Amino acid sequence: MSEPLLRVTDLQKAFGGLTATDHASFTVEAGTITGLIGPNGAGKSTLFNLISGFLPPDGGRVHIAGEELTGATPAEVAAAGCIRTFQTPRPLAGMTVREALLIGPQQQVGEAPLALFSRPAAVTTTERSNLEAVETIAAEFAIAHLLDAPATDLSGGQLKLVELARAMLARPQLLLLDEPVAGVNPTLRNTLAEHIERLHAEGVTCCIIEHDMEFIMQLADPIIVLDRGRVLMEGPPATVQSDPRVIDAYLGGG
């Protein structure tokens, strides 16, 4: 068996006396859309923070594509090909939406000062294609009319769409999405799902935290269920949805 793209081993994190991550271990295999669900306070976002370098773990290890990144900085994790989004994004003050989106694409030729002189044509070409990619995704996400607006002018849901678009433009190896459809209009939910599926078909591995069951159960396989900081179970959507423990701790209704 090949090395999983993400391996989390025995990860631990406490805030004061509160255990948020309790010896959590799981893997995300390359080429999957893996769902991460669980009750509020189960430690889902904390896991993303530990993986993406926004919080240092108290114990355990994180490997991405075989490389140990335990305690690495967010920049190091991003350089290793892992990009994450936030549940409640903040606007990039002083930027237009277009500028905020242009941060997304990675390895822009023009970022290397020398290339500006030695390969100006290449710089122009990538910049033009990045601009086109920004326009395309903005149109799909219904934010095209906002491209020239200050990023601080957006509503909560629009900010979310900008952040998702930016992360998707980065085309990372591993994309961690924290509640992509919370606060997003239901009519755009399907567009987002299609976009995630397209990225997936192009080889991007996704790990998605989401409470919208219709969305996640259609999109993801496997589903990992987290409860009280540890993995409660893992399996295909149908198995997870019919598991009495999951119904009891999370889905409700019975």
Next chain:
Amino acid sequence: MRTSGVDEMAPPLLELAGVDSGYGEAQILYAVSISVAEGELVCLIGPNGAGKSTVLKTVFGLLAPWAGTITYAGAPIGGEPPADVVRTGIGYVPQRRNVFGSLTIEENLQMGAVARDDDGSAVIAGLYEQFPLLADKRAARASTLSGGQRQILAFARALVPEPQLLLIDEPSAGLAPNTAEEVFAHVEAVNARGTAVLMVEQNAKRGLAISDRGVVLDQGAVEFTAPADAVLEDERIAELYLGG
């Protein structure tokens, strides 16, 4: 979709008439007229950026209306600061950054008592019974709560002044299915005890299901307003706003 006990002849508890509002130079609302009757539950739906949250912020005094009037219980409140609005009996549950992270859960709830004449301890005790999660963590800092737990804390805090009208911005966003159901049940229960509710909700079908009336906002203007079941059954509305 329910039988409403709303008296349609009585003057509305809250009335926005021809309200324009926005941020800085950006106009978001255009001549918005919405009313909420006493004891009524109204669900405000629409695309991202339609101005739904702006309606709530303008009612609560976080934004001053540029034009039009806002009347609450017969008195004008448009442009009054939030500290005064909350004393008139309006509670507000914001969408984001809605708790004080450095304060404990208990202190957050006590903040809600600022608009009360007493210290609110009896009401807070009752809220602990309704929300056992908050009781368990009463001494913990709110910053240790998850996103969903913060939502519940913000909701509970807004109930401390025992408002006559509750403005709620996306109560189910970020909540686990069972927790979202609990919150909707709490909204219904609060409403059943007589508190009017103006609620913004992206989970429009779920929100409308507990509402008397639905108001569709699009590009800052009221597009449609009707009994909640009529909104749910309107095919054009379903396609445009409810995700089919």
